[in-house]
């Protein structure tokens with residue numbers, strides 16, 4: 001996209017230079033023709049041979065001017081085409097830039113939101129960690145590392161919320177009989193299992 005814009009810019013610059021050159025050429029030939037015409041009109045040239053030469057030159061210069069003007073017109077048309085190509089490329093580039101800016105702004109907002117929620121979670125974790133014994137904390141860290149970042153899960157409606165599997169009746173009876181201060185592990189995924197009021201025991 002950028003390459004296309006640079007290409008169009010180069011073409012416009014080249015054709016603008018061509019147009020300036022053509023303008024200058026036409027102006028210079030026209031000036032010479034005007035000089036001839038002035039000499040002819042002044043009546044100072046009386047020699048018939050000289051007069052004829054001037055007249056011939058004027059005819060030749062008129063032809064040259066017409067041909068140069070044709071060339072000039074061609075360059076102008078080409079320049080117009082290149083200018084509209086450049087405008088299209090510039091527009092496309094601008095809208096691409098705008099889209100990138102939008103995406104970056106969105107990304108910045110999302111990053112700020114994630115930072116804020118991570119900060120809130122860290123703040124929440126602090127007081128919770130203080131209530132947990134050191135051996136349990138170590139066990140939690142170990143299980144979390146080997147279980148995709150989730151070291152402990154709630155037991156809710158007879159189901160471990162870590163592995164989402166339902167605990168069978170025999171295991172449930174065993175869990176129900178275990179003292180509440182003893183750490184439980186999910187018989188399916190081995191995560192630390194936390195009993196809740198809705199465990200279904």
Ligand SMILES: [Zn+2]
Nearest residue numbers: 160163186189
């Ligand atoms: Zn489980």
